[in-house]
Amino acid sequence: MASQSQIYAGAFADPVFAAQSVxxxxxxxxxxxGTIKQLSAKSVPPAPLSAAAGAVALTLCDHDTPVWLTSALSKSAVPQWIAFHSGAPVTSSKTEARFAFFERGAAIPSFDHFALGTQEYPDRSTxxxxxxxxxxxxxxxxxxxPGIKTEVEISPKGLPDVFLEFWNANRAIFPRGVDLVLTAGDALVCLPRTTRLSPKEA
Structure with a gap:
């Protein structure tokens, strides 16, 4: 059972300024x-949610944004922490979620398990x-x-071997599809569905 301190502590010290910064x-x-963003606004969410992921939750989630969590996150103090600080409801349905959170090492299903938006409303995705x-x-x-002058090299460590397969399938249904925020500690990289990824040739 989550302790009260895990649930109530760890949010932004200055919620308005920090949320604006994030x-x-x-x-x-x-x-x-592909640009690595080191977050200056700090949050200390319950384990196993990372600092950057917690900052994203505090900034973007609210009562209108259902959140899906992995089994490990669901069994921690994270659901209560997110609910208390953002008001966001936790859903067990991947297709209902506006945001989905994965801790380090969690299994990642193919992206079509989540909401992909529609042709008319592609923003209604996870x-x-x-x-x-x-x-x-x-x-x-x-x-x-878009947003990349010619090309940029990224080298995220810890993605599943099937990541590019998932990503290329996601790109193929544009303008529908999911967007990604990769986090590590208190830093993040954003990958919108418009980004094309390929292995770097030796």
């Missing part, structure tokens, strides 16, 4: 895919917030697309 970082991250081992030092990927 929101700017997220918007800039989605405008410039944003996946995935904690990985690191935002660098992994297998290099080349990113191209």
């Amino acid at each position: 929101f700017r970082d997220l918007m800039d991250g989605f405008a410039r895919p 944003t996946l917030v995935i904690e990985i081992e690191a935002l660098a030092d992994g297998a290099p990927l080349v990113a191209k697309g």
Whole structure:
């Protein structure tokens, strides 16, 4: 059972200023895919949710944004923490979720398990917030697309081997599809569905 301190503590010290700061970082991250954003606004969510993922939850989630959590997160103090600080309801339905959170090492299902939006309303999709081992030092990927002048190299460490397969299937249904926020500690990288990813050639 979650302790009261786990549920009530760990939110932003200055909620308005911090949420504005994280929101700017997220918007800039989605405008410039692949850019590592080190968050200055700090949150200390219950384990196993990371600091950056907690900051995303505090900034973007509210009573109108159902949240889906992995089994490990669901069994921790995270559901109560998110509910108390943001008012966001937790749902067991992936297709109803506006945000889905994955702790480091969690199994990631194919993205079509989540809400993909519609042709008329592509924004009615799930944003996946995935904690990985690191935002660098992994297998290099080349990113191209809107917000990227020519191309940019990213090297997230800890994504599943089938990640590119999932991502390419997601790209194929544009303008529908999910968007990703990759987190590691107190940093994040945004990958909108418009971004094309491919392995870097040796």
